[in-house]
Amino acid sequence: MFVTFEGIEGTGKSTQIGLLDAWLREQGRATEITREPGGSRLGRELRRILLSMESSDLTGQAELFLYLADRAQHVATVIRPALLAGHDVLSDRFADSTVVYQGYGRGLDPKTLHGLNEVAVDGLWPDLTILLDIEPEEGLRRALARNIAEGTHASEGRFEAEHMEFHARVREGYLTWAALHPERFRVVDASASPEVVHARVRELVAAALDEKEQPGLRM
Ligand code: TMP
Numbered sequence: 001m002f003v004t005f006e007g008i009e010g011t012g013k014s015t016q017i018g019l020l021d022a023w024l025r026e027q028g029r030a031t032e033i034t035r036e037p038g039g040s041r042l043g044r045e046l047r048r049i050l051l052s053m054e055s056s057d058l059t060g061q062a063e064l065f066l067y068l069a070d071r072a073q074h075v076a077t078v079i080r081p082a083l084l085a086g087h088d089v090l091s092d093r094f095a096d097s098t099v100v101y102q103g104y105g106r107g108l109d110p111k112t113l114h115g116l117n118e119v120a121v122d123g124l125w126p127d128l129t130i131l132l133d134i135e136p137e138e139g140l141r142r143a144l145a146r147n148i149a150e151g152t153h154a155s156e157g158r159f160e161a162e163h164m165e166f167h168a169r170v171r172e173g174y175l176t177w178a179a180l181h182p183e184r185f186r187v188v189d190a191s192a193s194p195e196v197v198h199a200r201v202r203e204l205v206a207a208a209l210d211e212k213e214q215p216g217l218r219m
Contacts, residue, residue, distance in 0.1 A: 001128070003088065003130065004091045004095075004126040006097060006130070007139075008174070009139055009142075009143035010138070010140055010141065010142035010143035011190040013092050014092055020090060020202070021090055024088055030087045031087060032090070033091075034078055034079065034092070036097065037051075040073045042069070046067075046070045050063065050067070050070075067102070068119075071095060071117070072122070080124055091126075096129060098117060099117065100174050100177055104174075104177070105166055127184070127208055129181075129186070131185055131188065132190035136168045139171075
């Protein structure tokens with residue numbers, strides 16, 4: 001089963017992935033946690049470039065193709081092999097981030113981006129995408145608090161430094177895109193405590209697992 005987590009900064013994606021991973025393992029399932037950008041060896045190089053402050057002169061198009069290259073390599077060398085080995089894959093961001101950040105956020109055409117994603121993912125779409133939704137002000141507040149607590153290097157802070165209007169566009173873009181793909185997206189209110197959010201995530205994952213393992217038995 002392939003589950004992706006999406007959302008603006010500070011929604012608690014990595015916390016939720018950790019909690020879900022622990023729960024799936026308790027159920028006796030093998031799991032693999034990964035992320036974009038940076039899920040593969042090439043991707044880790046690309047992540048450094050994409051998130052570094054010095055690359056802020058990257059053109060929108062160049063940035064787009066780096067994300068797509070990261071994704072193509074990630075699918076081929078990490079995600080597909082893990083799924084073929086029978087593991088559940090939990091990814092912190094995937095193709096929807098490109099449609100939302102480069103599309104709704106930066107103004108490239110979402111349909112064109114979806115087409116480019118089709119090339120990058122080569123037929124491998126998530127079984128379930130959990131959109132953790134939160135007000136941008138709250139997300140940014142949490143992301144900044146986390147950066148301070150973790151002493152995150154300034155070079156990882158390019159996106160979080162973007163103005164609030166951009167984050168608001170991204171948040172709305174996610175909700176719009178999720179509504180266009182109801183078969184795979186589930187929106188979860190991420191303003192609650194991590195435990196409450198996790199309980200909801202678990203319900204959604206359990207339902208998706210039932211559906212995948214016993215197709216047709218559930219509505
Ligand atoms: P994160 O690992 O903290 O989520 O940071 C990754 C940043 O990269 C985040 O601001 C979203 C951005 N991003 C895109 O703009 N497009 C993409 O396709 C992906 C995967 C991430």
